[in-house]
Amino acid sequence: xxxxxxxxxxxxxxxxxxxxxxxxxxxxxxxxxxxxxxxxxxxxxxxxxxxxxxxxxxxxxxxxxxxxxxxxxxxxxxxxxxxxxxxxxxxxxxxxxxxxxxxxxxxxxxxxxxxxxxxxxxxxxxxxxxxxxxxxxxxxxxxxxxxxxxxxxxxxxxxxxxxxxxxxxxxxxxxxxxxxxxxxxxxxxxxxxxxxxxxxxxxxxxxxxxxxxxxxxxxxxxxxxxxxxxxxxxxxxxxxxxxxxxxxxxxxxxxxxxxxxxxxxxxxxxxxxxxxxxxxxxxxxxxxxxxxxxxxxxxxxxxxxxxxxxxxxxxxxxxxxxxxxxxxxxxxxxx
Numbered sequence: 001x002x003x004x005x006x007x008x009x010x011x012x013x014x015x016x017x018x019x020x021x022x023x024x025x026x027x028x029x030x031x032x033x034x035x036x037x038x039x040x041x042x043x044x045x046x047x048x049x050x051x052x053x054x055x056x057x058x059x060x061x062x063x064x065x066x067x068x069x070x071x072x073x074x075x076x077x078x079x080x081x082x083x084x085x086x087x088x089x090x091x092x093x094x095x096x097x098x099x100x101x102x103x104x105x106x107x108x109x110x111x112x113x114x115x116x117x118x119x120x121x122x123x124x125x126x127x128x129x130x131x132x133x134x135x136x137x138x139x140x141x142x143x144x145x146x147x148x149x150x151x152x153x154x155x156x157x158x159x160x161x162x163x164x165x166x167x168x169x170x171x172x173x174x175x176x177x178x179x180x181x182x183x184x185x186x187x188x189x190x191x192x193x194x195x196x197x198x199x200x201x202x203x204x205x206x207x208x209x210x211x212x213x214x215x216x217x218x219x220x221x222x223x224x225x226x227x228x229x230x231x232x233x234x235x236x237x238x239x240x241x242x243x244x245x246x247x248x249x250x251x252x253x254x255x256x257x258x259x260x261x262x263x264x265x266x267x268x269x270x271x272x273x274x275x276x277x278x279x280x281x282x283x284x285x286x287x288x289x290x291x292x293x294x295x296x297x298x299x300x301x302x303x304x305x306x307x308x309x310x311x312x313x314x315x316x317x318x319x320x321x322x323x324x325x326x327x328x329x330x331x332x333x334x335x
Contacts, residue, residue, distance in 0.1 A: 028048045047059045053090045070088065113139070130324055146241055172191075215263055229255065235320075286312050288320070
């Protein structure tokens with residue numbers, strides 16, 4: 001039955017005008033990606049679709065990926081309601097589909113701590129900033145959830161990371177707290193002493209990897225069978241952690257919490273669209289000095305946001321959200 005359904009999926013793609021073939025091992029359908037359309041030479045294709053449930057797709061050029069569902073099948077121009085239903089039913093009964101999630105983590109990095117004084121200083125800084133009461137026993141949770149570098153010098157040593165450019169020479173990392181970007185290739189460090197001339201310093205873990213990004217995400221699970229996710233976005237890392245802890249403390253499923261860290265909001269959205277999150281609600285917790293007209297311009301200029309309903313929150317009491325909850329008063333704007 002699975003083979004027959006896979007054949008029907010391939011036939012449906014062909015009927016939609018997509019050139020479909022098989023991989024060398026015959027286990028996947030291969031086709032030209034309907035999202036990026038990329039092909040480096042005639043007949044070259046980069047989109048793969050599995051022929052066993054859960055029926056998933058991935059493009060190795062634009063990195064869009066996900067599970068075939070109502071939304072993605074329409075993007076493939078497959079409008080056969082009966083076929084869509086059978087695919088959805090098959091995916092939902094697949095044991096692999098039930099457990100398959102995208103999880104943001106940095107497990108390949110070593111967050112080991114050797115300097116207890118630095119750890120205690122940074123934990124105290126973290127708690128005072130938000131009004132939290134985390135203890136030493138919570139360090140493992142905080143590292144897994146927020147990818148916090150509590151002991152930067154030990155982190156550099158254990159991961160063999162060099163930081164020798166001129167800007168970093170002027171920054172004392174022993175007096176800082178750090179965070180790892182969503183792709184685990186970048187460190188964003190913030191002075192905790194209040195005595196350094198430079199408040200932030202960024203370190204690319206591999207200086208030759210120019211594809212690394214400062215975009216930061218909080219560790220959450222995303223079920224690929226979910227029809228729609230919610231993207232919660234801020235400009236800064238301390239802001240998104242404050243928003244997560246203050247307003248979404250117990251929410252860890254089907255939400256993406258992201259800080260753009262100097263990137264524009266639309267570029268951050270594009271990153272998640274390329275990852276396969278094609279249908280989403282967008283909530284922005286904005287700095288108070290950002291005019292609403294800027295968000296309207298971003299919405300109008302973005303192919304992915306133009307028809308989206310975007311919810312924006314401003315803090316009436318202070319500039320942002322990396323602060324205790326009692327200093328936040330939300331004002332909601334919808335565009």
